[in-house]
Amino acid sequence: MTTQKNRPCAVSSPLGEDVLLFAGMNGSDELGRLSEYRLDLLSESDSIALHDILGQPMGVRIDRPGSNPRHFHGYVTQFAHTGWRGRFATYQATLNHWLWFLTRAHNCRVFQNKTVVEIIKDVFSEYPASFDASLSNTYEALPYCVQYRETDFAFVSRLMESAGIYYFFRQDASSHTLVLADSYAAHNTLDDAGSIRYVPGGAGGTRGIECIGEWTLQGALQTHEQSAADFNFEMATNREASIPLAQAALQSSFENASAARFDYPGGFSTRAAAETVVRTRMEAIEARAQRVSGRSNVCAISPGGLFDLFDHPRADQNTHYLVTGARYAISYGGYEPAGGAAEGLLFSCTFDALDSTHAFRTPLTTPRPSIRGPQTAFVTGNTDQEIWTDQYGRVKVRFHWDRSGVSDGDSSCWVRVAQSFAGKRWGALFVPRVGQEVVVEFLDGDPDRPLVTGTVYNAGMMPPYALPDNATRTAIRSDSFKGGDTYSELRFDDKGGSEQLFLFAGRNQDNTVKNDSLESVGKDRHLSVAGNHYAKVAGDRHDTVQGAHNGKIGGTLSFDVTGDTQHKSGGNLALSAGGRIDLKAATITLEADQMLTLKVGSSTIVLAADGVSISGTTVAIVGSAMVNINGGGANSGGSAQAAAPQAPDAPTEADDGTR
Numbered sequence: 001m002t003t004q005k006n007r008p009c010a011v012s013s014p015l016g017e018d019v020l021l022f023a024g025m026n027g028s029d030e031l032g033r034l035s036e037y038r039l040d041l042l043s044e045s046d047s048i049a050l051h052d053i054l055g056q057p058m059g060v061r062i063d064r065p066g067s068n069p070r071h072f073h074g075y076v077t078q079f080a081h082t083g084w085r086g087r088f089a090t091y092q093a094t095l096n097h098w099l100w101f102l103t104r105a106h107n108c109r110v111f112q113n114k115t116v117v118e119i120i121k122d123v124f125s126e127y128p129a130s131f132d133a134s135l136s137n138t139y140e141a142l143p144y145c146v147q148y149r150e151t152d153f154a155f156v157s158r159l160m161e162s163a164g165i166y167y168f169f170r171q172d173a174s175s176h177t178l179v180l181a182d183s184y185a186a187h188n189t190l191d192d193a194g195s196i197r198y199v200p201g202g203a204g205g206t207r208g209i210e211c212i213g214e215w216t217l218q219g220a221l222q223t224h225e226q227s228a229a230d231f232n233f234e235m236a237t238n239r240e241a242s243i244p245l246a247q248a249a250l251q252s253s254f255e256n257a258s259a260a261r262f263d264y265p266g267g268f269s270t271r272a273a274a275e276t277v278v279r280t281r282m283e284a285i286e287a288r289a290q291r292v293s294g295r296s297n298v299c300a301i302s303p304g305g306l307f308d309l310f311d312h313p314r315a316d317q318n319t320h321y322l323v324t325g326a327r328y329a330i331s332y333g334g335y336e337p338a339g340g341a342a343e344g345l346l347f348s349c350t351f352d353a354l355d356s357t358h359a360f361r362t363p364l365t366t367p368r369p370s371i372r373g374p375q376t377a378f379v380t381g382n383t384d385q386e387i388w389t390d391q392y393g394r395v396k397v398r399f400h401w402d403r404s405g406v407s408d409g410d411s412s413c414w415v416r417v418a419q420s421f422a423g424k425r426w427g428a429l430f431v432p433r434v435g436q437e438v439v440v441e442f443l444d445g446d447p448d449r450p451l452v453t454g455t456v457y458n459a460g461m462m463p464p465y466a467l468p469d470n471a472t473r474t475a476i477r478s479d480s481f482k483g484g485d486t487y488s489e490l491r492f493d494d495k496g497g498s499e500q501l502f503l504f505a506g507r508n509q510d511n512t513v514k515n516d517s518l519e520s521v522g523k524d525r526h527l528s529v530a531g532n533h534y535a536k537v538a539g540d541r542h543d544t545v546q547g548a549h550n551g552k553i554g555g556t557l558s559f560d561v562t563g564d565t566q567h568k569s570g571g572n573l574a575l576s577a578g579g580r581i582d583l584k585a586a587t588i589t590l591e592a593d594q595m596l597t598l599k600v601g602s603s604t605i606v607l608a609a610d611g612v613s614i615s616g617t618t619v620a621i622v623g624s625a626m627v628n629i630n631g632g633g634a635n636s637g638g639s640a641q642a643a644a645p646q647a648p649d650a651p652t653e654a655d656d657g658t659r
Contacts, residue, residue, distance in 0.1 A: 073174070110411075120160065131178040168181065191305075192300060229265075244266075319357075322353060380396045380411040382409040388409055417451075
């Protein structure tokens with residue numbers, strides 16, 4: 001059996017030590033990007049089953065004379081039997097690091113009050129992940145962060161890009177580890193290659209002296225200034241205070257590099273966060289302004305490693321560099337000699353590097369998901385809470401795509417609710433209640449920025465009236481809080497011939513008018529009060545009844561008049577009492593134009609214009625001191641004053657809609 005022992009290269013897999021033999025590899029690594037290695041393999045077996053190798057770990061060893069071997073490691077994500085070469089079956093395998101598995105998972109979920117690093121760790125925990133967070137910066141917690149219809153890889157990639165975090169891999173014979181980085185503190189010098197000589201044309205694929213044979217310095221005009229703004233409604237005492245804005249500039253050495261870039265929304269809520277975001281974006285631009293690329297046979301070259309270049313004829317190039325990307329071409333023909341001589345190991349790589357005086361940042365290339373249209377969601381709240389809101393009238397919601405199972409006060413961030421109009425302590429206010437289905441839109445399509453714009457009915461919450469039978473009705477109906485079996489309602493019915501404005505208060509109704517209140521009724525007005533009726537008029541009261549005024553009082557009628565009382569009847573005035581009638585005054589004058597009669601039983605006193613008649617069974621005149629009867633002359637009293645009530649003022653007609 002052919003063996004890889006004592007050969008300069010080898011492949012290891014769960015199939016067995018020498019089931020697969022290394023024949024060649026093309027691959028690439030890059031900071032902040034997925035790696036991929038495409039292997040050409042030989043085997044004395046032509047019956048390797050795909051399911052035995054797909055998803056399994058595989059490693060590649062490349063020996064370095066006098067140094068530690070270089071290792072590549074990953075999982076087999078593609079495998080193919082491609083034919084035969086002499087006595088060997090040929091296979092091709094694609095290796096990816098464990099991070100590649102995140103490209104296969106597609107999800108929608110919510111993270112709250114976690115930093116970018118904590119969110120990334122949560123996602124990584126779902127995979128066979130080995131990683132090291134070698135970070136120098138601190139990161140603020142994000143109140144609300146949504147993964148929406150995107151792969152786990154796209155989600156963590158855009159989070160890292162926006163935060164200025166990137167990654168690379170450290171690999172050994174049996175594993176690989178992802179390293180999260182945000183500064184040069186996370187990087188080490190290349191293994192046994194901390195200093196590399198520049199030898200023009202000397203970096204062929206042969207395993208001779210390790211050097212860099214090609215070196216290209218290149219620059220490109222970039223945006224020289226970056227600024228961004230965003231809106232924070234909690235700071236919105238005025239427009240200027242509500243818009244945190246930051247700006248950063250790149251000191252360009254190129255002439256005419258005067259292009260400025262402004263972005264909105266910037267994805268921040270405070271000025272301090274704005275400065276961090278803009279600085280990170282500017283560093284990503286600066287990292288692309290000037291870079292180097294080269295070709296080398298140094299097997300240790302790997303993204304994330306540091307090295308010093310020496311012996312370059314341009315002195316300014318002999319400095320410290322960070323490898324940012326590498327492409328490898330490796331071949332080995334030692335199993336099937338061609339022309340009688342076996343080919344040795346050929347290794348060549350091209351690479352990109354960055355002067356270590358500049359920070360590295362991954363470009364912001366991963367698109368943010370965008371929600372183009374509205375969605376609906378259910379309002380949530382803490383247990384046993386029917387209304388769950390804050391000082392801004394915001395609510396919590398749970399979207400239909402949220403599989404977390406959380407339907408309480410922690411299901412989402414506080415979501416603002418659009419009202420028909422809103423001002424400074426004035427406007428409309430409708431707070432959606434727990435269990436209602438609401439319409440949610442997203443500012444700039446950003447899933448992290450939901451806004452409730454309305455509510456809708458569903459099978460569990462039907463309209464207040466049966467439809468379409470009552471389709472002519474337009475109404476606002478409330479619902480009593482915490483189990484009260486009542487409601488209040490304002491309703492308009494536009495049914496022809498039965499038009500109605502209906503107002504119903506489930507308990508109390510308070511009306512306050514600071515100036516005039518006008519009411520006009522075209523026909524009848526009915527008022528029914530089940531309890532007491534109280535009225536208070538600080539000024540005058542004017543009542544005009546053009547027809548009859550009929551009243552019935554089941555109890556006592558009581559009037560207390562501070563001034564005069566004037567009562568005038570154009571016809572007869574009848575006063576009847578089942579008991580006594582008492583009149584008491586300093587002076588009482590009774591005057592009749594024709595006759596005044598006082599009658600008790602059969603006794604009468606009749607005062608007529610021509611005399612007085614007293615009639616009774618017995619008439620007694622008693623004077624305790626004196627009785628005078630004068631038949632000679634008239635002793636006339638004063639006349640009674642006629643009633644003169646003041647006419648009431650006419651009411652002002654209410655606006656009938658024609659004004």
